[in-house]
Amino acid sequence: MAYTIYLSGEIHSDWREQIKQGIADANLDIEVLTPITDHDDSDNVGDVILGTEEKPFWKDHKAAKINALRTQSYISRSDIVVVRFGDKYRQWNAALDAGLANGLGIPVIVMHDEALTHPLKEVDAAAYAVTETPQQVVEILSYISKA
Numbered sequence: 001m002a003y004t005i006y007l008s009g010e011i012h013s014d015w016r017e018q019i020k021q022g023i024a025d026a027n028l029d030i031e032v033l034t035p036i037t038d039h040d041d042s043d044n045v046g047d048v049i050l051g052t053e054e055k056p057f058w059k060d061h062k063a064a065k066i067n068a069l070r071t072q073s074y075i076s077r078s079d080i081v082v083v084r085f086g087d088k089y090r091q092w093n094a095a096l097d098a099g100l101a102n103g104l105g106i107p108v109i110v111m112h113d114e115a116l117t118h119p120l121k122e123v124d125a126a127a128y129a130v131t132e133t134p135q136q137v138v139e140i141l142s143y144i145s146k147a
Contacts, residue, residue: 001145002029006078006101008071009094010086011037015111015134019082022138028145033074035067042067075101082137083127085112085120095123102126109137 007016016034023030036042046053046062053059071093075081081101083094101108110127111134112120124130131137 001147002031003079003141003145004031004033004077005080005082005141006033006074006097007082007084008035008075008097009082009084009091009111010088011035011039011042012086012088015084018134019137022134023141026138026142028141030141030145033078035071035074071097072100075106076104078106080107080109080141082109082111083123085110085116085123087113087116098123098126109140111137 007019016032016037020032023032036045043060043063045066046064047059049066050062053062075097078101081097083098083101085091085094098108098110107128108126109129109131110120110124111131113132117124117130129140131140
């Protein structure tokens with residue numbers, strides 16, 4: 001069975017590449033969608049396209065709205081959303097993505113280090129699976145892809 005997955009969340013490590021490589025290595029029929037992961041491109045898209053803002057709030061607001069066009073479109077096209085929470089930065093957008101997916105009835109797989117189990121207990125409770133590594137995500141995707 002073919003799946004489309006969206007990889008949301010932390011952008012400061014190579015977890016997306018690990019999952020993509022695992023999918024390729026397992027020869028799974030899975031399309032992978034992602035947000036813009038270049039931090040500067042994501043943060044500056046509003047200013048670049050719509051013009052520079054004097055106040056940081058409006059710069060961030062415009063960028064968030066433009067990025068949400070991609071995110072919401074891709075999440076709504078997905079069969080599964082994988083949300084990674086890293087420990088270096090607070091990924092509020094990842095929590096929003098998990099909530100959006102849940103609201104659309106799209107299953108969520110959460111990935112984070114064990115140290116984040118308590119702060120993310122509500123997010124984890126809404127997930128279909130809670131993982132710690134990209135390999136665990138790939139193993140789940142392999143399992144559900146079996147004929």
